[in-house]
Amino acid sequence: MSRSAASRANRRGEPPPPPEPLPAPALDSHTHLDIVLGERPADGHGEWATGERVDAEIAAAAAVGVTRLVQVGVDVASSRWSADLAARHPSVLAAVAVHPNEAGAGGAGGDALAEIDRLAALPRVRAVGETGLDRFRTGPEGWAAQEASFRAHIRIAKEHGVALVVHDRDAHGEILRVLDDEGAPEHTVLHCFSGDAAFARACVERGHVLSFAGTLTFGNAGDLREAAALTPVDQLLVETDAPFLTPVPYRGRPNASRLVPHTVRALAEVTGVELAQLCDALTATAERVFGPW
Numbered sequence: 592m593s594r595s596a597a598s599r600a601n602r603r604g605e606p607p608p609p610p611e612p613l614p615a616p617a618l619d620s621h622t623h624l625d626i627v628l629g630e631r632p633a634d635g636h637g638e639w640a641t642g643e644r645v646d647a648e649i650a651a652a653a654a655v656g657v658t659r660l661v662q663v664g665v666d667v668a669s670s671r672w673s674a675d676l677a678a679r680h681p682s683v684l685a686a687v688a689v690h691p692n693e694a695g696a697g698g699a700g701g702d703a704l705a706e707i708d709r710l711a712a713l714p715r716v717r718a719v720g721e722t723g724l725d726r727f728r729t730g731p732e733g734w735a736a737q738e739a740s741f742r743a744h745i746r747i748a749k750e751h752g753v754a755l756v757v758h759d760r761d762a763h764g765e766i767l768r769v770l771d772d773e774g775a776p777e778h779t780v781l782h783c784f785s786g787d788a789a790f791a792r793a794c795v796e797r798g799h800v801l802s803f804a805g806t807l808t809f810g811n812a813g814d815l816r817e818a819a820a821l822t823p824v825d826q827l828l829v830e831t832d833a834p835f836l837t838p839v840p841y842r843g844r845p846n847a848s849r850l851v852p853h854t855v856r857a858l859a860e861v862t863g864v865e866l867a868q869l870c871d872a873l874t875a876t877a878e879r880v881f882g883p884w
Contacts, residue, residue, distance in 0.1 A: 609849050613656030613866070616656050616658040617852075617873050618659035618661070619659075620802050620828040621782050621831065624848075625673075626833075626834055628644050645676065645680075648848065649680065649682060659683075660682060661686055662676055665693065667706050670685075670689075671710065684715055684717045686756050687718075688756070691724055694737050707719065711753060718748070719753060720744070720757065720758070720780070724758070724766055725760040727760045727761045728760070742769060756782050763790045766781075770797070775798075778800065778880040779799045780801075781801050783803075803827070803854060805854050809839060819862060822862075825875070827862070828876055833848055855869065855873070
């Protein structure tokens, strides 16, 4: 496709074509299939969750070498749906949580946290997240509620012995303060890592895993590429955050797990690790963090 044709397609919001398959299996460590498909039952359940559209998305990812997915909840309904999907699909694991912006809006009360605690005990739920702090979309009036929710999610993850998936937007220092204060779970993932080299070093020193999304491919992402370059390969993951953060050259169009190869290739270039070797390392890290699929 020519550059002008790609630009027109981007403006129309058409799904991008599948990339060249990876030379070895890899994964998407953070996706929101319910949002990708634009359907989410209010109670978190429903027959559509076992439907052909979900299976087609998973199959499209597998066709390009993205054979494992972590489906991530952002509230009680999507967390239930994520757990249901993981229970029926062998290539999917689930993460459950109330998103910090929901918490900041008062959506992380005792009943919600009790349900997240219940879901975190399920065998195919392998992480609590995404939780954390967001100083961009939530104003100061919601910060105390966000932090209380973040601390509660950390405790749930530790109680159940599962990973913690952290949302961090404009809150790098505060994220580390809370993690240090509470004591981070053994496996802590900085989802869609957005910091610079100094923040990356601070996270790496603490043993945290840095997960890079399509933002790594953006022209203005020099700080991210520097952060990725200094991160040990066994502390790296890759993700889409689909349907958001679509990698170049399809920025502006809907993201999906089948587009992970673009980010994996960018990560290989930044780190200098041979592509198939990087795929193997990403898979090994995912199994260490989330357990076997």
